[in-house]
């Protein structure tokens with residue numbers, strides 16, 4: 001199934017006044033992830049437009065996988081049995097100015113939520129590179145943006161509602177459910193169907209974005225801390241070819257009354273004279289406004305604009321989280337592989353993320369730096385490179401992004417997550433028969449602890 005067909009199916013479901021029946025893709029169409037690198041294992045796709053419908057489906061089906069906006073590159077969202085999409089459940093349920101929270105239905109995307117919040121005077125603390133993704137799917141895989149003081153997107157969740165395997169409603173809050181809550185937020189789709197999420201808010205703010213070109217690696221080595229703390233959110237892009245960061249994206253918050261003048265040179269890098277795409281050859285039309293033009297938080301924190309193709313489209317992605325303390329060593333370890341990596345790469349991105357307390361988050365109790373790879377869509381080549389990259393990063397105990405491609409063996413993953421046994425126990429509490437499990441979860445999570 002192509003993207004247009006998927007959207008058509010979902011909007012047909014949205015228009016339906018009653019329960020949406022099973023939606024089979026048109027004959028011959030295949031259900032795929034966003035990048036198209038993965039054909040899912042079944043065409044059976046149901047949609048739900050009410051809590052009752054979710055409960056009925058969960059009770060009826062023996063196996064079920066929840067599909068968000070399909071932006072993962074690996075098998076984490078795959079199923080051979082049947083999918084459930086909550087896309088029609090995309091409304092704001094409540095905005096609570098006193099508690100500074102918003103509660104949304106789980107089918108909503110950041111792109112839908114953010115302009116609404118901004119119009120009401122509110123903001124989220126951070127966003128990923130793209131707003132197109134579902135909030136529930138993003139939080140389930142610990143999706144992140146950048147910024148030394150910014151936790152990943154899941155760290156804004158203060159409450160969630162989900163349907164457990166027996167079809168009952170479960171409500172968990174940060175305030176009342178301590179450990180269970182911290183285990184459930186980055187739930188990898190293993191615990192149940194998230195139907196609502198409550199997110200922390202802050203007053204809306206303005207930002208400006210400047211891009212610099214060609215920051216020498218030696219400056220990075222000597223001044224990494226200063227570079228990373230120079231803006232609210234910092235992204236470094238490199239193709240590893242010239243011992244420099246091709247682009248440095250600085251996203252600054254503009255406090256009321258502030259004006260910020262960007263110097264022409266930043267650690268040896270020159271201020272760009274026009275908007276740029278992280279992949280230089282691609283049109284910056286798809287990207288959020290740069291050149292210091294002030295704009296609302298939701299139109300500067302992501303790199304890519306809603307309504308436009310994010311990134312390159314035909315690509316693969318991998319990303320590794322290493323401890324913030326090892327950032328420079330880890331970056332230079334990858335630099336050693338530049339002649340192997342560069343021919344197969346579209347671009348790499350380096351970001352920082354604050355530590356959190358969510359059990360399955362790659363930033364669990366660890367301030368982190370991420371080294372990301374947007375690869376050309378050539379799996380035979382990329383599959384050979386991933387073990388090399390992981391070997392170089394091994395001294396730094398890398399944790400892979402849950403939604404991207406990696407080769408790290410499950411045994412090693414298990415060692416990386418000290419709360420994994422508790423996570424398995426929590427999953428069993430809500431899903432004793434493994435209704436929401438799939439091959440990915442069995443391989444990486446449940447294999448050792450049956």
Ligand SMILES: Cc1cc2nc3c(=O)[nH]c(=O)nc-3n(C[C@H](O)[C@H](O)[C@H](O)COP(=O)(O)OP(=O)(O)OC[C@H]3O[C@@H](n4cnc5c(N)ncnc54)[C@H](O)[C@@H]3O)c2cc1C
Pocket residue numbers: 034035065066067068069070071072073076077086106107128129130133134135136137138139140141142143144145188189190192193194195310311401403404
């Ligand atoms: C172009 C591009 C750019 C990206 N940029 C970033 C980035 O900046 N930072 C970053 O960290 N990641 C990034 N990603 C990765 C992306 O954020 C994650 O893959 C994210 O999980 C996608 O959300 P989704 O809704 O598409 O999830 P899906 O792929 O649809 O599902 C992901 C997981 O969430 C589960 N899930 C979804 N909805 C529910 C629900 N309601 N209840 C229970 N489980 C649910 C699924 O079962 C599955 O396990 C990017 C991906 C792409 C394609």
